[in-house]
Amino acid sequence: MRNRRFQPSFAGSPQAGFSLIEIILVVVLIGGIVAFAAARILGGGDRAKVNLAKAQVQTLAEKIDQFRMDTGGLPGSLEDLVKAPGDAAGWLGPYAKDSELKDPWNHPYTYTVPGDGKPFDLVSLGADGQAGGDSVDADIKYD
Secondary structure, three states, rough: OOOOOOOHHHHHHHHOOOOHHHHHEEEHHHHHHHHHHHHHHHHHHHHHHHHHHHHHHHHHHHHHHHHHHHOOOOOHOOOOHHHOOOOOOOOOOOOOOOHHEEEOOOOEEEEEEOOOOOOOEEOOOOOOOOOOOOOOOOOOOOO
């Protein structure tokens, strides 16, 4: 028998490979998938910061309550949780760190005494740092 060379046969086409249209279509589809995934991932970061701010407002309010139980009064400002005010007999702090007095967007929490129908109000002003807003810009209040 003779030694034959193997030559692949292509179904009716002298050239093999993808056409330019097929390559462009695949690149566009991959780009769309990446854009969709990036939007979902980046949007999750904002949602996580909102949830973190809710948890931090709750935790900071509990620290204010602890200050009140120890001293018999509410702090005049949030800084009183970090350093003892001169008039706070029974202060057993520090109750918080300086870094805990800012929300996830690095804005200071708004603290007012007395509050609106309660002993105090504690609010994160959201991503924009302005009162009001919606979505990630909405205020996050302690209830």
